[in-house]
Amino acid sequence: MSGLQQYGILFGLTLGTLGFVLSLYALARAIGRSRAEAGKDVPATAGQLSRDPVWVRYNARYTGYALLFLAFDMEMAFMYPWSVVYREEGLVALLDMGVFLAILFLGLLYGWSQGVFRRQ
């Protein structure tokens, strides 16, 4: 199977799922409609009618981790091709990636020492 065909199958899978979900929705709608009533369309908060909007700028406290995560996630882009040819390349590959990972790991340690791993 060519790569294009494979992705065609995956695309078909996506469309099929979409169709399945939409037909479910259609069935549910045919069975009965939702009735608009007072208070029902407000997000439920444990017995209080909280109409305050919550779409705010959210203070994520894991920003330090997130920055380090970016660095590591980029590194993974190199890891995948490397891992496939690793056995072929042998020791050189180990050293190559070893140096690379060691630097990253030092970065992690440095970040740690600078208090990145704390709730901001």
Added chain:
Amino acid sequence: MSAVLLILALTVGVYAVAVLEDWASHNRLRLLGPVISTLALLGQESVLHRKNDRLFFETAPILLLVGALLSLAIIPLAPGLIVTDLATGALFFNAALAYVLVALIMAGWGPDGAYGMIGGWRFLGQLIAYAMLVVMPITTVAMRAESLSTITIVESQAQLWNIVYQPLGFVLFAIAGMAMAFVPPFDLPNAEGELAGGVEAEYTGVRRMVFRLGRMVLILSVASATTVFYLGGWLGPWLPDWAWSAIKILAVTALMLAGGRMLPRVREGTLLAWAWKLGIPLALVNIFLVGVLVLVVPL
């Protein structure tokens, strides 16, 4: 033919996961449970909020389901019994499941409710904790198999399963996988006791059904990936290939669902700290160990 088999396998698998989840949380094995629940949800109103971000609210459950199904597409149940044997299968698994995060944040943001929004953003923190621990062990699996194709990965374990070859990777992957499927104790985005349902809280009726279906497929997908990457996939004596796959996948699912129930829910701060202070260094050690092992013991 194989398409029919695969759809059948998927249906049975998801159904089994639903039964197992019910069992893990209610301690009762109700074989008809999922059918009744499905019908009940079909008969329930699906509430829409007046001020919601309709696009996000509607997309989230579908995206979760689609992402989880796509990630299942690269899981081989037996030689030839696979949706697509992508050359980049292991990578694709990750790529597809990245949409889980998007789906959950959308689900949390959509209805403009406090619990959901906190749940969604919490899952982003959770992703930062688990993502590296999913991908790093996958690379060590690929190092041994010299391929990212899941079929090759299973075949590479013919002599020795990866759970024995690289146990550290298995532990990391299994835990991170649980966090990825947000099963307890990693159910931060949809915690009942902390967020009254969190991202799931505002979904009712048929939309809730799709959301839960997506969740089941996700659990199935993570369990299957654990089986394929570490437990030798379909490999095993006596029984037919597909039976081994089924047994292993369901056993992993049951362990994942029941094991997590014995622990209190992890706090996000703790999860992040453990993942980065312990998990990532261990994952790097694992890469190094497997690197040496692959060169020294070419199994």
Added chain:
Amino acid sequence: MIGARETTEGGFFSPLQNIISRATAQRLSCLVVPGPELALASGLDLPAAGLALAAGPRQANVLLLVLPLSEKLLTAASIAYAQMPRPRMVLALGEGTFSPLPEADATGPLTSEGLMEATKKLRQIMAEGIFATKIDDYDAPALQTRIEYTCPMHPEVVSDEPGSCPKCGMFLVPKETSTTSDTPSPHDHATMAASRPAASVSSAEFAHTADDNVAKYVCPMHPEVTSDAPGNCPKCGMNLVKPDESEGHGHHTHSHSAHADSEKTAKYVCPMHPEVTSNEPGSCPKCGMFLEEVTKAGGEEQHDHSSHASGKEAAKYTCPMHPEVISDSPGQCPKCGMNLEQQTTDDEHDGHQSSGHDHGGNALLDGLIGLEPGFMSMIEMTDGTPRSSNGLQMEWITAPFGPFFPGLPGGLTLELELDGDTVVEAKTGSLTGLQDPLKNGPLAAADYVAALGVQMPLATIAYRLLACRAIEVAGNTFATPEIKAIRMATLARERIASHLSWLSQLGRQLGLKAVEREAATLHLLVHAADPATIQALEPRVKKLLSKLRRTWFLSRRLATVGALPASAAWDGPTSHDNTAAGRFTARLDEIATSLNEIKGASSLSAPTLADIGTATGEGHAEVQTPRGLASLHIKLESGKVVSATLKTPSMRHIKLVNPLIEQRELADALVAVASLDLSPWELNT
């Protein structure tokens, strides 16, 4: 069935609807009002009746009312009911009215048998059909909204009628609130957040491509809309304005402001609508704000960095984020490293730019050049928002965690001010709570004992005992040692039951389903059992205790939470460790010791008052209730209680909530609150 779903008659799907109805009858999920712990204390075995506990109103299809309920709780219940998706039912157990809620689909006495019967009936009704052709909307006073008007800049200004703000003269904007809320708007931050996006978007300046020779008129909102002749914008219908003439180069696609024409003669201008100018002071005809005097100096000050000699030479580079950074050559911003953007300025404009519609009126922002259209400025967005502990200015939200929140006692309201998922502040309260039994005049001593017991459904024995003791002291009568022993043993039983209920709640909060289940089951078995039964249950209880002690990460999870300061007025279960973990182990220990206390007892019964006759006097007594020390001061006059002063542990402990949860992660904050084991029944409403 009042909460039925709507359907059309004799539809094609009616066979499927019948199947669905029968399936729904098998999936009852209930929201307990006030909470599962009260159902437990009343001896209701929900799992045995096949009722699952719902996490919230959305997941529930049965509203289980444990009557009697206070008016406030019923109001909250009516909101929860309204938010339950159809099909939905009301199940009322016990005696009492529940007026804003619709008629109950099933009722019964407040016993486990009553629950069983009523649930059976619910199932029947559901199985018969959850669909109906004619249904009525549910409405309750608490769901009514009224529009109130508030100033976008001053959220504290709230009015029933439209008008202008007395502080700044802006038009008040409508906002929806509940008609029943007595405090108009405690949510200042959230209110501001609501108004902010609209304000900030519009306050940005609008760019237009000054495509010199072609464009004569452009839309202030849509710079891509240009025309040779004056007219209206096809997109928004605004009048097209003439761009300024100073430039004339194709190279600058950077933003600068459109102009109002009459600036030069204007003395007074609206801060919001610069096109509104006047020679005399007054108010803006568009928004009612007071016109501001424009002085040359003021204008210069606001736009000091943009007043330059001539168009061509004035090409400067500035940072999009830091407008104070200005350079003559391209490069990076020394503050944030972004590429500097070229800007052209002209010397013609002073005063304010025409921004087309109202905005937040941030004078600082009006002077910024180089902002993209629609750019949400940090300065604008964070203006006036509170500062987080990490120094960032974010918007806080106020979210209610109660009265029916899983993992917290039902009836307790906990309104958290959240900065991300970190708690900034908590407002606590109770929707049920103390009512003076003597409000209708003096009560006979025995009646007072009973009344106090009924008031405290979560610790009936302890408060009956407290009343008995205080009255007996006042009447100078004392119980016999045998009765005293029975009383202590009964109190010990209640302590076990209460702690088991607490463990069940903790299990629910932390996701330990097995603990939640087992503790609840044991509570039901223990709470009204005789000594022999309890003795028989002891191994099972001990097994749960040792399982909890051995649960991985549980102590660790609790140990970092809820450390009480040494000076804290805490008199609940205590160990050497003053954290939530300490209180957790203290409760486990108390269960074990209480089991021993019961061992010697011959029988257990709720304390009843010794005969005090028609005594007169004053008495004071204290009882160590499961939640802490309660005290009662009582005045007797000829056998009747005329006045009583009750002090409950929760009254003291609720004050500890805020110090325990400030700046804690939400998960920790909730555990900390749970670790105090507050009873909303012991609090003043």
